[in-house]
Amino acid sequence: xxxxxxxxxxxxxxxxxxxxxxxxxxxxxxxxxxxxxxxxxxxxxxxxxxxxxxxxxxxxxxxxxxxxxxxxxxxxxxxxxxxxxxxxxxxxxxxxxxxxxxxxxxxxxxxxxxxxxxxxxxxxxxxxxxxxxxxxxxxxxxxxxxxxxxxxxxxxxxxxxxxxxxxxxxxxxxxxxxxxxxxxxxxxxxxxxxxxxxxxxxxxxxxxxxxxxxxxxxxxxxxxxxxxxxxxxxxxxxxxxxxxxxxxxxxxxxxxxxxxxxxxxxxxxxxxxxxxxxxxxxxxxxxxxxxxxxxxxxxxxxxxxxxxxxxxxxxxxxxxxxxxxxxxxxx
Amino acid sequence: xxxxxxxxxxxxxxxxxxxxxxxxxxxxxxxxxxxxxxxxxxxxxxxxxxxxxxxxxxxxxxxxxxxxxxxxxxxxxxxxxxxxxxxxxxxxxxxxxxxxxxxxxxxxxxxxxxxxxxxxxxxxxxxxxxxxxxxxxxxxxxxxxxxxxxxxxxxxxxxxxxxxxxxxxxxxxxxxxxxxxxxxxxxxxxxxxxxxxxxxxxxxxxxxxxxxxxxxxxxxxxxxxxxxxxxxxxxxxxxxxxxxxxxxxxxxxxxxxxxxxxxxxxxxxxxxxxxxxxxxxxxxxxxxxxxxxxxxxxxxxxxxxxxxxxxxxxxxxxxxxxxxxxx
Numbered sequence: 001x002x003x004x005x006x007x008x009x010x011x012x013x014x015x016x017x018x019x020x021x022x023x024x025x026x027x028x029x030x031x032x033x034x035x036x037x038x039x040x041x042x043x044x045x046x047x048x049x050x051x052x053x054x055x056x057x058x059x060x061x062x063x064x065x066x067x068x069x070x071x072x073x074x075x076x077x078x079x080x081x082x083x084x085x086x087x088x089x090x091x092x093x094x095x096x097x098x099x100x101x102x103x104x105x106x107x108x109x110x111x112x113x114x115x116x117x118x119x120x121x122x123x124x125x126x127x128x129x130x131x132x133x134x135x136x137x138x139x140x141x142x143x144x145x146x147x148x149x150x151x152x153x154x155x156x157x158x159x160x161x162x163x164x165x166x167x168x169x170x171x172x173x174x175x176x177x178x179x180x181x182x183x184x185x186x187x188x189x190x191x192x193x194x195x196x197x198x199x200x201x202x203x204x205x206x207x208x209x210x211x212x213x214x215x216x217x218x219x220x221x222x223x224x225x226x227x228x229x230x231x232x233x234x235x236x237x238x239x240x241x242x243x244x245x246x247x248x249x250x251x252x253x254x255x256x257x258x259x260x261x262x263x264x265x266x267x268x269x270x271x272x273x274x275x276x277x278x279x280x281x282x283x284x285x286x287x288x289x290x291x292x293x294x295x296x297x298x299x300x301x302x303x304x305x306x307x308x309x310x311x312x313x314x315x316x317x318x319x320x321x322x323x324x325x326x327x328x329x330x331x
Numbered sequence: 332x333x334x335x336x337x338x339x340x341x342x343x344x345x346x347x348x349x350x351x352x353x354x355x356x357x358x359x360x361x362x363x364x365x366x367x368x369x370x371x372x373x374x375x376x377x378x379x380x381x382x383x384x385x386x387x388x389x390x391x392x393x394x395x396x397x398x399x400x401x402x403x404x405x406x407x408x409x410x411x412x413x414x415x416x417x418x419x420x421x422x423x424x425x426x427x428x429x430x431x432x433x434x435x436x437x438x439x440x441x442x443x444x445x446x447x448x449x450x451x452x453x454x455x456x457x458x459x460x461x462x463x464x465x466x467x468x469x470x471x472x473x474x475x476x477x478x479x480x481x482x483x484x485x486x487x488x489x490x491x492x493x494x495x496x497x498x499x500x501x502x503x504x505x506x507x508x509x510x511x512x513x514x515x516x517x518x519x520x521x522x523x524x525x526x527x528x529x530x531x532x533x534x535x536x537x538x539x540x541x542x543x544x545x546x547x548x549x550x551x552x553x554x555x556x557x558x559x560x561x562x563x564x565x566x567x568x569x570x571x572x573x574x575x576x577x578x579x580x581x582x583x584x585x586x587x588x589x590x591x592x593x594x595x596x597x598x599x600x601x602x603x604x605x606x607x608x609x610x611x612x613x614x615x616x617x618x619x620x621x622x623x624x625x626x627x628x629x630x631x632x633x634x635x636x637x638x639x640x641x642x643x644x645x646x647x648x649x650x651x652x653x654x655x656x657x658x
Contacts, residue, residue: 066404068400097437098437098439099436099437100435100436100437101437101438102437103434103435103437104435108435110435110436110439110440111439112436112439112440117400117403117440118403118432118435118436118439118440120427120428120431120435122423122427122428125396125423125424125427125428127396128392128393128395128396128397128399128400128424129396129397129399129400129403129428130400131393131396131397131400132396132397132398132399132400132401132402132403132404132408133400133401133403133404134400135397135400135401136400136401136404136405136406137404138382139356139382139383139401139406146400158392158420159392159393159396159423159424162388162390162392162393162396163393163396163397165388165390165393166387166388166390166393166397169388322437322438323433323434323437323438324433324434324472324473325433325473325475325497326433326441326495326496326497
């Protein structure tokens with residue numbers, strides 16, 4: 001891992017980053033438990049990608065920057081202000097779900113007040129929305145950036161190429177992070193693309209490209225911070241390929257039998273949470289007692305959030321008819 | 332009031348809205364320096380700058396997708412797809428994204444974009460410059476689909492579309508661009524989206540149609556009038572969501588209904604109109620509902636005789652009207 005001091009980070013920053021990564025991991029784990037207990041129909045995970053997400057989020061300005069995330073970005077949206085209770089309300093499809101009011105599956109994040117754009121299930125469409133937002137920032141000469149995230153499978157979609165090309169033409173304040181976790185559902189990266197590094201494609205779009213260790217939150221922070229600086233300086237967009245580890249199957253609806261046994265056994269070694277914890281301890285940023293307290297704190301927050309969500313009412317059936325257009329029609 | 336063409340009316344609407352609202356901008360292939368292949372956006376880049384009248388790379392999904400993103404951030408983009416036939420690469424952004432943004436975010440976000448696309452045939456455009464693609468979009472809740480039939484409507488509906496807080500698809504008939512001329516109110520002229528319009532009053536038969544076919548139906552109605560039959564002509568103007576009330580009223584008034592479209596017959600807009608009438612007006616009908624449409628073959632072949640065979644024209648409409656009136 002990079003030296004945090006060299007990147008201008010303070011011990012408190014590392015603790016804050018770890019806190020969010022940990023909360024997201026624990027929320028995710030709880031949702032799997034609830035799924036296996038038959039209480040939640042569907043879960044899709046951030047597990048293993050928290051370092052990329054929180055490293056990136058930490059380098060942005062939450063007050064002005066816009067994120068257009070994808071379905072694995074629980075840690076990123078948690079950093080941007082999605083609360084544990086909101087995550088649980090969405091998981092249970094209850095009335096207070098800020099992302100969609102119970103209309104979408106979980107992990108289709110949205111919260112306008114926290115600068116989180118809404119997204120659907122078709123992959124890569126969200127990239128163009130972030131590009132459009134960054135075009136707006138350029139038009140209005142605003143010092144803001146739009147960041148989008150996606151998996152490496154999404155880099156095959158037409159919208160990926162169309163959007164990055166447009167960013168290159170206009171040097172837009174835009175950052176794309178490919179959270180490369182080696183699998184698009186069950187298809188490994190060797191069958192997804194022939195390039196050695198997806199970040200090399202940046203050259204073809206006329207922008208800066210970087211290939212980084214996505215399990216190192218400090219490396220991600222550094223890359224995104226520099227990308228943001230270039231963006232607000234009018235120097236254009238950045239394509240970052242963050243090599244990450246997906247610790248779960250694609251979703252709760254499938255298993256990870258498509259991975260070799262050996263791979264499954266060694267995955268834990270690259271678990272960003274374990275690695276970051278060791279780093280924090282080694283550098284004397286926090287001690288075991290701090291981690292224990294954090295564990296307790298997260299458990300309480302998640303238990304409260306789960307209880308509140310379980311207790312919350314479902315949306316009324318007639319809410320299915322609401323908000324198709326500005327004025328309610330068809331009912 | 333000045334007499335201007337359908338094309339000039341659309342230009343006027345864009346110019347007026349860009350002048351009065353800084354968040355409005357237009358984008359598309361060739362729209363800037365060239366002013367559009369049909370010159371609809373001519374002069375707008377000189378007046379409003381290269382960012383507000385933006386020549387985009389040739390990539391339709393990008394044109395629509397970036398419009399969606401900018402709209403979510405408070406802009407009012409008017410995206411041009413050079414020919415409606417080429418809207419298909421952007422269909423995922425329109426159907427999966429723009430249409431669902433308000434619903435899927437439970438009203439937190441919305442997407443005020445307009446997508447303009449010239450459509451229709453009769454201009455020797457053959458298979459890929461003549462299609463009516465409106466039905467692809469006209470069954471997707473969250474979208475509004477507008478097809479103006481006159482210059483005044485074109486201006487008024489486009490201004491309304493730009494001010495609308497939801498996504499609007501705006502299909503302009505290419506043959507109407509220079510063919511149709513009339514007096515169009517200057518300045519702030521709006522026409523409500525979602526309301527059909529009676530373009531001609533009559534008691535004998537009802538013709539329901541939209542787009543260029545409205546003009547053809549009006550010509551046919553004048554001729555039929557010499558035979559003593561007066562046709563009521565209802566222009567749908569917004570083809571999704573449909574103005575059911577006006578359709579039911581117009582159909583019930585005469586009890587004899589002819590539905591006309593330039594689109595292929597099966598699965599067209601008028602199929603839905605026929606269903607609305609069948610459900611609501613059965614006891615008011617004095618004849619079976621009649622339909623006149625393009626044949627169910629790809630629209631439309633290049634050779635002039637084949638193109639004429641496909642196209643709707645006033646003669647074909649008049650013949651059908653007469654058949655219905657005499658039923």
